[in-house]
Amino acid sequence: MKMTEPAGWLNEEHVGYMVNAEFSNENKKTLETITNNISRKFGNAVFVMPTDSLHITLMDWIAPLADYEGADKTKLFKKIQPSYNAVFADIVSASNPITIHFDKILVSPGTIFIVGKDSGEFQSIRDRFVETVDLLPNTKPPPTIIHCSISRFTQPIETNAVNDYISQQSIDLTQVVKDFRLVNSHREPLLDFETLKRYTLGK
Numbered sequence: 001m002k003m004t005e006p007a008g009w010l011n012e013e014h015v016g017y018m019v020n021a022e023f024s025n026e027n028k029k030t031l032e033t034i035t036n037n038i039s040r041k042f043g044n045a046v047f048v049m050p051t052d053s054l055h056i057t058l059m060d061w062i063a064p065l066a067d068y069e070g071a072d073k074t075k076l077f078k079k080i081q082p083s084y085n086a087v088f089a090d091i092v093s094a095s096n097p098i099t100i101h102f103d104k105i106l107v108s109p110g111t112i113f114i115v116g117k118d119s120g121e122f123q124s125i126r127d128r129f130v131e132t133v134d135l136l137p138n139t140k141p142p143p144t145i146i147h148c149s150i151s152r153f154t155q156p157i158e159t160n161a162v163n164d165y166i167s168q169q170s171i172d173l174t175q176v177v178k179d180f181r182l183v184n185s186h187r188e189p190l191l192d193f194e195t196l197k198r199y200t201l202g203k
Contacts, residue, residue, distance in 0.1 A: 001158060001160075002158070002159040002160070003156035003157065003158060003159060004045075004109060004110065004153040004155075004156055004157050004158075004159055004162060005109040005110045005153060005156070006110070006153050006154050006155055006156060007047070007110050007111075007152040007153060007154070007189075009065060009188050010047050010152060010154065010188065010189070011187060011188070011191065012187065012188055013186060013187050013188075014064035014065055014185070014186075014187070014188050015062075015064060015073040015074065015184070015185070015186060016060065016062055016063055016064025016065075016073070016184070016185040016188075017060070017061040017062040017073070017077050017182065017183070017184055017185075017196075018057070018058075018059070018060045018061060018062075018063075018064075018182075018183055018185060018190075019058045019059050019060075019061065019088070019180050019181070019182050019183075019199075020055040020056055020057050020058055020180065020181060020183065021055065021056040021058065021175075021177045021179070021180055021181070022054075022055060022056075022181065023054055023055075023056070023148075023175055024175065024176075027173055027175055028051045028052075028054060029051075030171075030173055031051070031054055031114075031148075031150060031173075032051050034105070034150065034169065034171065035048035035049060035150050035151060036048070037169070038112060038150070038151050038165075039151075041165055042157065042162070042165075044154065044155065045153060045154060045155040045157045046112070046151045046152065046153055046154060047151065047152045047153075047154050048150065048151045049149065049150050049151065049152075049189065049190075050191065053189065053190045053191055053193075054148060054150065055148060055190060056100065056116075056146065056147070056148050056175070056177065057143060057147060057148070057149075058122065058125065058126065058142065058180055059126055059129065059142035059143075060139055060140060060142075061077070061080065061084055061139070061182070062076055062077055062080075062136065062139060063138070063139050063140055064185050064188055065188070066138040066139060066140065067138060068136065068137075068138055069138075076136065077184075080133075080136065083133060084133055085182075085197070087129060087132045087133050088129060088180075088199060089199055091125055091128050091129060091132075092125065092179075092180060092199040092200070092201055093199075093200075093201075093202065095121060095124075095125060095201050095202065096121075096201060096202050097176055097177060097178045097201050097202065098118050098119075098121040098122065098176070098177040098201065099118060099119075099174065099175075099176050099177075100116040100117065100118045100122075100146055100174070100175045100176075100177060101116055101117055101118075101172075101173070101174050102114045102115065102116035102148075102171055102172075102173040102174075102175065103115075103116070103117070103171060103172060103173075104116075104171070105150075105166050105169050105170070105171050106166070107159070107162050107163050107166050109153075109159070110152060110153055111149045111151065111152055111153070112149070112150055112151040112152075112162070112166060113147045113148060113149045113150060114147065114148050114150060114171055114173075115145055115146065115147050116146040116147070116148075116173075116175070117146065118146060122146050123144065126142040126143075129142075130142065149189065152189065177201065178200065178201055179198045179199055179200045179201060180198070180199045180201075181195045181196075181197070181198050181199075182195070182196045182197045182198075182199070183195050183196065184196055
């Protein structure tokens with residue numbers, strides 16, 4: 001019997017620097033309805049993302065859960081920021097706003113997440129960035145999907161029960177991404193953070 005895998009790092013303090021996109025207020029309300037339903041169904045076995053923490057992941061610059069051989073992450077960020085910023089700003093300024101259609105809710109061992117599709121823009125931006133700069137060792141490569149984690153498991157429960165419930169849920173949500181934000185996260189998963197900079201798509 002397969003069981004979900006609890007996220008032991010929930011609410012822990014971890015420093016990270018990531019690039020992501022926000023949802024509109026209307027879409028946040030739609031997602032809040034979905035997460036509230038998940039919470040009612042599974043109770044304390046799940047942690048649902050607060051509305052203001054919901055985000056569309058683009059990539060990590062310095063991953064919050066990665067260890068950089070004991071190095072201070074803030075000092076690492078100051079070292080990489082000038083080159084990363086210049087490359088990313090150049091890429092984004094040459095890109096147009098991106099329309100994403102989220103139409104799937106899926107389950108992984110540790111997460112319930114939604115998946116969307118664009119016309120290839122997210123992956124193009126990721127590819128161009130990693131082709132130009134060297135990610136720090138231990139920084140995970142950017143994801144190859146467009147997604148947003150909406151819930152994490154806090155207790156082991158039967159995976160089949162979660163899949164059965166999620167398979168009956170639906171989502172039909174369109175988000176236009178007009179900018180990306182560089183955030184400094186302090187507590188996982190993005191429960192305490194500050195926005196350091198916004199990069200507007202297009203010139």
